[in-house]
Amino acid sequence: DAKTTQPPSMDCAExxxxxxxxxxxxxxxNEYVYWYRQIHSQGPQYIIHGxxxxxxxxxxxLIITEDRKSSTLILPHATLRDTAVYYCxxxxxNNYGQNFVFxxxxxxxxxx
Amino acid sequence: xxxxxxxxxxxxxxxxxxxxxxxxxxxQVTMMFWYRQQPGQSLTLIATANQGSEATYESGxxxxxxxxxxxxxxxxxxxVSNMSPEDSSIYxxxxxxxxGTDTQYFxxxxxxxxx
Numbered sequence: 416d417a418k419t420t421q422p423p424s425m426d427c428a429e430x431x432x433x434x435x436x437x438x439x440x441x442x443x444x445n446e447y448v449y450w451y452r453q454i455h456s457q458g459p460q461y462i463i464h465g466x467x468x469x470x471x472x473x474x475x476x477l478i479i480t481e482d483r484k485s486s487t488l489i490l491p492h493a494t495l496r497d498t499a500v501y502y503c504x505x506x507x508x509n510n511y512g513q514n515f516v517f518x519x520x521x522x523x524x525x526x527x
Numbered sequence: 528x529x530x531x532x533x534x535x536x537x538x539x540x541x542x543x544x545x546x547x548x549x550x551x552x553x554x555q556v557t558m559m560f561w562y563r564q565q566p567g568q569s570l571t572l573i574a575t576a577n578q579g580s581e582a583t584y585e586s587g588x589x590x591x592x593x594x595x596x597x598x599x600x601x602x603x604x605x606x607v608s609n610m611s612p613e614d615s616s617i618y619x620x621x622x623x624x625x626x627g628t629d630t631q632y633f634x635x636x637x638x639x640x641x642x
Contacts, residue, residue, distance in 0.1 A: 447629075458531075458619050458633030459570065502569070514560065515631055517570040 418442065419503045424522040427497075433490040435521050437503030440484045445507050448479060449515065450488045452499040459502065459517070462488065493525045529554050529622050531634035539640045540610055547606045548637045550620030555600035560621040561593070564636070570619065576603045610641045 420438045427433040439448065449464040463470055463477045465486075470477045476489040490497055502520040530553040540546050550559065561573040573593055574582045582595040596604045607614050620634040 449630075456617075456636070456638070458621075458636050461528075461630045461632065464630070514572050514575070516572075519569050 418446075418505045418516075419518055421501070421503055421518065421521045423519065424524070426524050426526055427490075427493045429495060429525055429527050430492055433493040433497065433523060433525070435488040435490075435501050435503075435523065436485065437488070438485045439503070439505045442483050442505050443507070446505045447507070448477065448483075448486050449504040449506065450475070450477065451502045451504065451515075451517075452497075453502070453520070454496075454499040462501075493523075495525050495527065497523065498525045499523060528626075528630075529556060529624065529632045531620055531622060531632060533618075533620055533634040533637050535637060536635065537638040537640075539642060541642055542611055544610055545606055545608045546610065546639060547604050548618050548620075548639075550603045550605070550634055552601045552622055554626075556622040557600070558623040559597065559603045560623075560631070561595065561603075561605045562619040562621060562633075564617040564619060566615070573605070573618075607639065610639075612641045615639055615641045 447464050447466050450462040451459040453459045462474050463472055465477045479486045500520040500522050502517050504515050532551045534549045559576045562570045563573050564570050572585050573588045574584045576582045576595045576597040578597045578600050592608055594606045617636040617638050619636045621631050624630045
């Protein structure tokens with residue numbers, strides 16, 4: 416079973432920040448939060464991951480609450496090309512015996 | 528990051544036939560994975576393919592239906608055998624990052640339609 420819950424869908428206006436929430440209330444101390452996205456008809460694309468500190472890269476920011484039971488992926492200036500299904504996954508880092516388990520994700524629609 | 532290609536990108540097949548999907552990576556990787564994505568669904572892991580050993584299948588998937596080869600560190604094949612319309616899906620190859628970061632990269636997928 417997936418260890419995360421996400422809203423099934425969200426809309427965002429082009430140019431505005433997209434804030435995608437994820438609940439992971441049973442996360443363990445050594446589990447990281449990963450985000451991937453899947454644009455229609457393509458393979459999933461890695462976005463970002465983190466343990467407890469907030470992380471930022473060229474694609475997005477990841478905000479993890481202090482109790483680590485939830486997180487938010489932020490796309491600061493959403494474009495039409497950000498329309499995709501976004502997956503939040505928790506797993507132990509560098510655990511080669513544990514694979515990425517994909518839940519249903521959040522379908523983000525960026526509207527013009 | 529690793530660059531992954533798959534062949535074919537799509538195919539339409541007849542019931543009862545078999546299709547072999549190829550996955551090529553531009554770097555040597557230890558762990559390769561095959562996923563299935565049924566229409567409108569999320570990804571489901573079929574098996575893990577490690578070079579030099581037999582593939583490890585997830586619950587609900589068997590070697591007779593989905594035989595996998597892993598002849599070297601940059602290549603793998605997945606065969607979908609004795610196909611039925613229920614096998615219509617996107618099949619995705621994936622690899623663990625060969626450069627040490629704990630991320631996983633995915634190929635573009637093979638869209639299979641079984642008539």
